Amino acid sequence: MEVGAHNSPRTVEEVFRDFKGRRIGLIKALTTDVEEFFQRCDPEKENLCLYGFPTEQWEVNLPAEEVPPELPEPALGINFARDGMQEKDWLALVAVHSDAWLLSVAFYFGARFGFDKADRKRLFNMINDLPTIFEVVTGAAKMQFQDKLGVTTHSGSKSKPNLKMEKMSTLQSKDESEGLDEEEEEDEEEHGDTLCGACGENYAQDEFWICCDICERWFHGKCVKITPARAEHIKQYKCPTCSNKRARP
Numbered sequence: 383m384e385v386g387a388h389n390s391p392r393t394v395e396e397v398f399r400d401f402k403g404r405r406i407g408l409i410k411a412l413t414t415d416v417e418e419f420f421q422r423c424d425p426e427k428e429n430l431c432l433y434g435f436p437t438e439q440w441e442v443n444l445p446a447e448e449v450p451p452e453l454p455e456p457a458l459g460i461n462f463a464r465d466g467m468q469e470k471d472w473l474a475l476v477a478v479h480s481d482a483w484l485l486s487v488a489f490y491f492g493a494r495f496g497f498d499k500a501d502r503k504r505l506f507n508m509i510n511d512l513p514t515i516f517e518v519v520t521g522a523a524k525m526q527f528q529d530k531l532g533v534t535t536h537s538g539s540k541s542k543p544n545l546k547m548e549k550m551s552t553l554q555s556k557d558e559s560e561g562l563d564e565e566e567e568e569d570e571e572e573h574g575d576t577l578c579g580a581c582g583e584n585y586a587q588d589e590f591w592i593c594c595d596i597c598e599r600w601f602h603g604k605c606v607k608i609t610p611a612r613a614e615h616i617k618q619y620k621c622p623t624c625s626n627k628r629a630r631p
Contacts, residue, residue, distance in 0.1 A: 390491060394501050397491045398508045401484055404434035405515060406581045408480045411440040412473050412519045414580045414606060417626035420469070423461035431456040432476060434484070454486040470520075477516040485509070518582040521599065579621060580605035594621035 391397045411419040411432060422442040423430060433441045433456060445455050457479035464472055488509060492502055516522070577584060578591075579599035590603035590610050595618045603609060606621060613619070 390494070392491075392495045394492075394497065394505050394508070397488055397505060400436045400491070401488045401509060402512070403436035403438050404487065405484055405512070406438040406583075407434035407440040408432065408477075408484070408515055409518055409582050410438070410580060411442075412477055412480075412515065414601075414622040415440070416473065416623050420464070423464045425461050425464050427461060429459040430461040431458055432460055432480060434480070454483065454490055456480065456483040474516060474520050477514075477519040481514045481516055484515070513577055513582055515582070518577065518579065521597070576600055578602045578605055579623075592619055594619055594624055596620050596624040 391400045411434075419432075419440075419442065428444060430442050431445050433443060435441070442461075445458055446452070457476070460476050460479070463475065467475075488505060489502070492505060497505065513522075576591075577600070579594070579597075579601050581602065583602070590608075590613075591600050592603055592606065592608050592613055593600050599621060601608075601621060603613070608616075608619070
């Protein structure tokens, strides 16, 4: 299931890349692929775990059989709680345990390959610059960003800037861009901390983004498989989570 020891990351940068890949996979399971994830966590099955892989993929499977396992194991038996609580609370609980697992794997590699105090601190700072899975899944990262902007609607509630879709190009000619420099700088400052609801990565001007009209979360077009051309024909966009959402006991 996991890579062998000879393929294990050995530097701070390699461990961080491993962390990011696993994190993206887990976020996919709990957001864009949530319906499939829900179905795989059948309470009638044995103890199941949610795994994230460096390849940005995820899997629900039985825990490793070897003792001790080659890597720290995720939380055991996540499927048993699926139908005993609200879906959003269950997903948040899985997200919390997934965050803990990611940190344990990263620092397992750090201990295994002798990271010193400076390396451990650098690794933690790199990890800490990203929002946690829990923050992405519950929308806390979005709320933190809104609080930072201090943007309010007419009703007084915080909201993100009213931009349905964006495709910013950095390949404009000098003449075209001269009059937009100040506007682009303000846009970069205003949206620079916007996070994709699927992968949790930051806003970038040269990427296409789309906002869900239901939950108001933003997504890279590539993460939700929406192209600029397709978006032009969408009157009301619903992200995968909102499209698949149904009432749970």
